[in-house]
Amino acid sequence: QLQNYVALYxxxxxxxxxxxxxxxxxxxxxxxxxxGPSRLNIAVSSNMQTIHLRIALHPNIVASENIATIxxxxxxxxxxxxxxxxxxxxxxxxCYFPFENGWIKTPSTRGNMPPPNAxxxxxxxxxxxxxxxxxxEKIRLTSDYQVGHVLVYDMTTKDSMGxxxxxxxxxxYQDFRDDWNPVETLKVLTGHIPEGSQxxxxxxxxxxxxxxLLHVDLSQYATSEGLTTEETLSKLxxxxxxxxxxxxx
Numbered sequence: 001q002l003q004n005y006v007a008l009y010x011x012x013x014x015x016x017x018x019x020x021x022x023x024x025x026x027x028x029x030x031x032x033x034x035x036g037p038s039r040l041n042i043a044v045s046s047n048m049q050t051i052h053l054r055i056a057l058h059p060n061i062v063a064s065e066n067i068a069t070i071x072x073x074x075x076x077x078x079x080x081x082x083x084x085x086x087x088x089x090x091x092x093x094x095c096y097f098p099f100e101n102g103w104i105k106t107p108s109t110r111g112n113m114p115p116p117n118a119x120x121x122x123x124x125x126x127x128x129x130x131x132x133x134x135x136x137e138k139i140r141l142t143s144d145y146q147v148g149h150v151l152v153y154d155m156t157t158k159d160s161m162g163x164x165x166x167x168x169x170x171x172x173y174q175d176f177r178d179d180w181n182p183v184e185t186l187k188v189l190t191g192h193i194p195e196g197s198q199x200x201x202x203x204x205x206x207x208x209x210x211x212x213l214l215h216v217d218l219s220q221y222a223t224s225e226g227l228t229t230e231e232t233l234s235k236l237x238x239x240x241x242x243x244x245x246x247x248x249x
Contacts, residue, residue, distance in 0.1 A: 051132035052156045056120040058149040073123050074099045081138040101126040118182050118209035148186040153205035163248040167211040172242030180210035192240040197222040
């Protein structure tokens with residue numbers, strides 16, 4: 001009589017049913033129990049795609065959070081962006097974002113040369129697609145991302161749609177030679193949006209202190225007469241900001 005039912009015993013913290021209280025899920029005529037986890041969106045596939053995210057952190061964040069090793073990066077990512085709450089010490093066995101497949105690039109100085117990546121610490125992080133989407137979305141919603149203190153870019157997608165490399169003209173660069181950094185560069189690129197338009201930044205990565213690689217959504221970007229959206233963007237970036245626009249491939 002109960003052949004089409006599964007009983008799950010759960011304890012989800014405060015306010016949940018007492019331990020031992022059964023929660024019954026009706027599988028109807030489906031007798032394949034694999035259907036249950038799949039329907040609940042908790043099934044794990046061995047063929048799940050891995051996404052390569054490149055995350056750059058401002059020197060002030062690295063200093064305040066003491067992110068000197070890749071393990072400290074895992075702790076930082078989980079504490080700040082994980083949908084889970086941690087009552088005990090965070091470790092590799094209770095984390096949401098995995099403690100693996102990360103690589104750290106510290107901006108070590110080279111004599112009198114400026115540090116690479118404008119002094120930002122860069123992390124290459126490869127995680128399952130579903131969790132990568134969660135991390136991307138949560139980072140994009142933060143003020144640190146919006147002002148350029150945290151940059152994140154999906155390195156996996158080869159589609160160049162909406163992906164552009166912005167760099168100042170030689171004159172623009174020389175006029176503000178000592179002022180360039182990713183925060184100021186992002187401020188310039190997003191500071192002159194046509195009235196009624198939106199330029200949504202879906203991803204950002206450092207090329208140099210004055211040049212950024214941006215993944216943008218142009219669906220709500222106004223066009224000039226006789227020009228495509230992309231041509232309008234390129235023209236306004238040059239006329240208003242003194243920046244050149246290139247498609248990223």
